[in-house]
Amino acid sequence: MIRAHTVEQVRAAEETLLAELPEGALMQRAAHGLAHAVLDLLGGGYGGRVLLLVGSGDNGGDALYAGAVLARRGAYVEAWLLAEKVHPGGADALKRAGGTLRRLDTPSPSGSGYSTSGSARWSSRERAQRATGSRPRSFDVVVDGIVGIGGRPPLRADAAAALEQVAGIPMVAVDTPSGVDVDSGELAGPHVSADVTVTFGTHKVAHLVDPAALHSGVVHLVDIGLDLPAPALEALQPDDVAALLPSPDPHAHKYTRGVVGVRAGSSTYPGAALLSVAGADCGLAGMVRYVGDPAVQELVRAAHPEVVGDGRVQAWVVGSGADDGAKDSLRTALTDDLPLVVDADALAFADLVTGLPAVLTPHAGELAGMLGVDRADVEARPLHHVREAAELYRTTVLLKGRHSLVAEPGRPVRVTTTGTPWLATAGAGDVLGGVIGALLATGLTPYDAASVGSWLHGAAATYASQGGPIVAGDVARALPVVVASLTR
Numbered sequence: 001m002i003r004a005h006t007v008e009q010v011r012a013a014e015e016t017l018l019a020e021l022p023e024g025a026l027m028q029r030a031a032h033g034l035a036h037a038v039l040d041l042l043g044g045g046y047g048g049r050v051l052l053l054v055g056s057g058d059n060g061g062d063a064l065y066a067g068a069v070l071a072r073r074g075a076y077v078e079a080w081l082l083a084e085k086v087h088p089g090g091a092d093a094l095k096r097a098g099g100t101l102r103r104l105d106t107p108s109p110s111g112s113g114y115s116t117s118g119s120a121r122w123s124s125r126e127r128a129q130r131a132t133g134s135r136p137r138s139f140d141v142v143v144d145g146i147v148g149i150g151g152r153p154p155l156r157a158d159a160a161a162a163l164e165q166v167a168g169i170p171m172v173a174v175d176t177p178s179g180v181d182v183d184s185g186e187l188a189g190p191h192v193s194a195d196v197t198v199t200f201g202t203h204k205v206a207h208l209v210d211p212a213a214l215h216s217g218v219v220h221l222v223d224i225g226l227d228l229p230a231p232a233l234e235a236l237q238p239d240d241v242a243a244l245l246p247s248p249d250p251h252a253h254k255y256t257r258g259v260v261g262v263r264a265g266s267s268t269y270p271g272a273a274l275l276s277v278a279g280a281d282c283g284l285a286g287m288v289r290y291v292g293d294p295a296v297q298e299l300v301r302a303a304h305p306e307v308v309g310d311g312r313v314q315a316w317v318v319g320s321g322a323d324d325g326a327k328d329s330l331r332t333a334l335t336d337d338l339p340l341v342v343d344a345d346a347l348a349f350a351d352l353v354t355g356l357p358a359v360l361t362p363h364a365g366e367l368a369g370m371l372g373v374d375r376a377d378v379e380a381r382p383l384h385h386v387r388e389a390a391e392l393y394r395t396t397v398l399l400k401g402r403h404s405l406v407a408e409p410g411r412p413v414r415v416t417t418t419g420t421p422w423l424a425t426a427g428a429g430d431v432l433g434g435v436i437g438a439l440l441a442t443g444l445t446p447y448d449a450a451s452v453g454s455w456l457h458g459a460a461a462t463y464a465s466q467g468g469p470i471v472a473g474d475v476a477r478a479l480p481v482v483v484a485s486l487t488r
């Protein structure tokens with residue numbers, strides 16, 4: 001499991017450890033981990049050219065100490081100091097190792113300009129150019145030590161100007177990409193877009209939650225020995241999924257394995273029925289039932305001969321392509337008092353499942369409609385909105401997107417990190433609803449069914465895609481292969 005903690009949790013754990021360790025030991029652990037990640041990227045120290053962007057806090061300290069390690073390994077290391085006072089021990093270490101330190105002026109306290117000595121007032125960009133005198137493009141890598149968990153967006157003007165100077169050079173962020181909001185994954189103004197982020201002790205929320213996750217690059221975790229409480233966020237890994245997956249016991253028959261029922265599709269959208277059934281029919285449940293328009297039922301039978309009609313089930317999937325019939329389908333399914341997946345057109349009636357065991361599966365537009373906010377706001381603050389929806393409906397909410405989020409009151413939010421942008425294809429959501437329904441029918445809780453289903457769906461898309469285009473049916477067909485790879 002990958003776990004992510006809040007800044008407050010990290011600070012508390014750090015305090016405990018600091019009291020036990022010799023002074024500076026924790027920062028040395030962090031800095032060495034950082035230096036080794038940069039060495040890996042450079043393919044060795046000798047001949048490499050490294051630029052450090054150094055802010056006023058310990059994040060800058062990590063960068064400076066790592067710079068000293070790199071300089072001792074033969075790299076040319078230059079530090080641009082973005083504050084009047086930077087970590088003194090780190091600055092000394094870099095000097096002693098032969099690094100070059102250049103000071104960039106700090107903004108005036110008013111924040112309205114710069115404390116220039118003459119009457120001219122330069123732009124942030126001009127000031128950065130004059131102060132450094134360096135040719136940024138000649139660096140192989142930039143290390144972003146501007147701010148870490150102590151940063152509050154937006155980035156100060158000098159830092160933003162320095163970032164403009166180094167655009168296009170590979171970037172390694174120290175702990176977090178500077179300028180992002182660490183605990184929410186939200187953006188506010190200019191920020192670092194990292195190729196690699198080297199983080200310490202645990203992941204932070206911004207590494208996993210979009211939009212910030214998109215700017216964290218590959219995240220490398222350095223263990224510094226923190227003892228941490230229950231996380232704010234978690235991301236299932238293959239072992240976790242394998243442990244949660246149902247597998248038939250030797251005495252299994254189709255009913256003990258669970259029966260999933262699908263009430264989806266309509267004469268207007270018959271394809272949604274076929275795709276929901278394709279997801280449900282991935283083989284995880286013992287049987288699939290389909291209930292709907294007779295003509296659509298015929299299509300389903302022709303495509304999936306093993307699927308049967310109405311009868312007893314252990315979970316329902318309702319809503320994909322259901323059109324005007326969504327409300328009635330949901331009401332009828334609810335009379336069975338079973339866990340259910342509520343998708344697409346049925347989400348407009350989500351209040352009917354308030355407090356019940358269910359998985360609501362909106363994309364950003366649907367969640368916006370449910371909460372009465374703009375879609376752009378959901379996309380800018382997905383974590384905030386998915387938590388809000390889970391509290392409002394007192395049930396499990398899966399917000400679909402690049403990194404889908406599963407929220408349930410009182411539980412860590414689960415983030416899906418499998419998948420490919422090729423999965424953004426019509427009908428992919430219908431397949432997902434079906435898979436989650438199958439998992440509910442096997443007895444998984446809504447929280448596990450949603451997160452395991454979302455993980456499998458993303459992994460199946462990646463497997464089917466092989467880097468190229470896919471359609472929703474390809475995802476459904478790849479599901480058994482992905483399950484087999486985990487249960488073997």
Ligand SMILES: NC(=O)C1=CN([C@@H]2O[C@H](COP(=O)(O)OP(=O)(O)OC[C@H]3O[C@@H](n4cnc5c(N)ncnc54)[C@H](O)[C@@H]3O)[C@@H](O)[C@H]2O)[C@@H](O)CC1
Binds near residue numbers: 030154174
């Ligand atoms: N907490 C831990 O367990 C550990 C922390 N370490 C490092 O320490 C960092 C935290 O250090 P700090 O608490 O000193 O905080 P930071 O270094 O993250 O940032 C604080 C400094 O940044 C300035 N700042 C804040 N917002 C800014 C903005 N928008 N633009 C420009 N400057 C801004 C503040 O004036 C302050 O001086 C971590 O991210 C990590 O890199 C590591 O050394 C090892 C262990």
Ligand SMILES: Nc1ncnc2c1ncn2[C@@H]1O[C@H](COP(=O)(O)OP(=O)(O)O)[C@@H](O)[C@H]1O
Binds near residue numbers: 402423428430
């Ligand atoms: N950029 C992306 N990268 C990876 N997966 C994505 C991306 N955008 C969407 N997805 C996934 O694709 C699926 C789309 O589902 P949905 O929006 O319901 O489409 P539809 O209604 O056509 O079925 C979801 O599982 C979602 O998580």
Ligand SMILES: [K+]
Binds near residue numbers: 144175176177
């Ligand atoms: K940083």
